[in-house]
Amino acid sequence: MSWSSDPHADSHHSNDQLPPELRPSLELRPSLELRHPHELQHFAGLTLSFDDETGSALAPGRRWSTFNDVERGCRGPDPRPDWVIEDAAAVDTELGVLKTGKEADVFLLERATTEASCLLAAKRYRSSEHRQFHRSSVYTEGRTTRRSRDARALETGSTFGRTVAAAQWAGAEWAALRLLYAEGLPVPYPVQIDGTELLLEFIPDADDPAGVTAAPRLQQASVPTGAAGSELLWDWWHQTRDVLVSFARLGLAHGDLSPYNVLAAGRRLVVIDVPQIVDTVSNPRGAELLARDCTTMARWFVGRGLPVEPDDLVATVLAELR
Numbered sequence: 282m283s284w285s286s287d288p289h290a291d292s293h294h295s296n297d298q299l300p301p302e303l304r305p306s307l308e309l310r311p312s313l314e315l316r317h318p319h320e321l322q323h324f325a326g327l328t329l330s331f332d333d334e335t336g337s338a339l340a341p342g343r344r345w346s347t348f349n350d351v352e353r354g355c356r357g358p359d360p361r362p363d364w365v366i367e368d369a370a371a372v373d374t375e376l377g378v379l380k381t382g383k384e385a386d387v388f389l390l391e392r393a394t395t396e397a398s399c400l401l402a403a404k405r406y407r408s409s410e411h412r413q414f415h416r417s418s419v420y421t422e423g424r425t426t427r428r429s430r431d432a433r434a435l436e437t438g439s440t441f442g443r444t445v446a447a448a449q450w451a452g453a454e455w456a457a458l459r460l461l462y463a464e465g466l467p468v469p470y471p472v473q474i475d476g477t478e479l480l481l482e483f484i485p486d487a488d489d490p491a492g493v494t495a496a497p498r499l500q501q502a503s504v505p506t507g508a509a510g511s512e513l514l515w516d517w518w519h520q521t522r523d524v525l526v527s528f529a530r531l532g533l534a535h536g537d538l539s540p541y542n543v544l545a546a547g548r549r550l551v552v553i554d555v556p557q558i559v560d561t562v563s564n565p566r567g568a569e570l571l572a573r574d575c576t577t578m579a580r581w582f583v584g585r586g587l588p589v590e591p592d593d594l595v596a597t598v599l600a601e602l603r
Contacts, residue, residue: 487547502545534571
């Protein structure tokens with residue numbers, strides 16, 4: 282099997298081109314309010330100000346959409362959802378912080394024209410001077426780095442090496458999301474990648490009529506009492522089993538699947554945080570990591586009172602490995 286995490290590679294894939302790989306909860310800070318794009322303030326502490334062709338500058342926290350500026354392989358797979366805005370005149374406005382982490386920060390972005398708008402999750406892998414990568418080398422076994430200079434830098438952990446690492450993790454997550462989405466797995470639609478920033482479908486909380494509050498992590502999701510709660514848990518359990526079986530049939534393991542990187546959008550579960558995704562053939566510990574994913578998820582359901590057996594789930598999923 283082979284894979285490529287290079288977003289500049291050909292955008293078409295086959296089942297033989299497997300990629301390498303947000304424990305975050307996408308929770309919008311309650312103090313933030315969405316406003317008309319022209320009234321939006323800069324909440325995230327970053328300056329995103331770009332000049333247009335006439336020389337007039339956008340306000341801090343706003344920038345022109347780069348969707349049509351990036352290469353084809355850096356844009357989401359076809360067919361694109363209707364809500365994706367491709368207009369070159371669209372403006373991105375930063376609305377607030379969704380999640381901060383050791384490797385990447387996630388921001389809420391509105392991409393809008395005068396006629397349409399959509400919310401996006403902007404995941405930005407941190408610059409070398411503000412970041413420490415803690416992804417274990419167990420996830421990268423079986424991967425290769427084409428450029429010898431990059432490989433040496435990764436080994437030495439130099440500033441340049443950390444920069445290379447950020448780009449590789451971003452590229453790996455992009456490639457993984459494109460493949461998983463195309464295969465029908467419940468992941469956010471990957472809109473675009475530009476450098477170390479990924480723009481992803483924003484997954485809203487099903488209980489928020491305005492659709493501006495992010496879905497909670499499964500770990501934090503509310504479960505009703507009684508029969509309604511039991512029915513919801515069984516629904517989530519079947520979705521979880523189906524996701525793990527699908528990973529196995531693709532010859533992949535999430536590698537870090539837990540209730541902390543699964544979003545609960547009402548009855549629908551959405552898997553996030555996939556840069557460490559593992560090819561179970563090229564990685565000698567691939568099957569072990571897949572089994573760990575199964576055990577971790579099954580134990581959460583056991584803890585919520587479902588009579589399921591973690592070992593049975595492991596056996597069912599590993600039997601689907603190709």
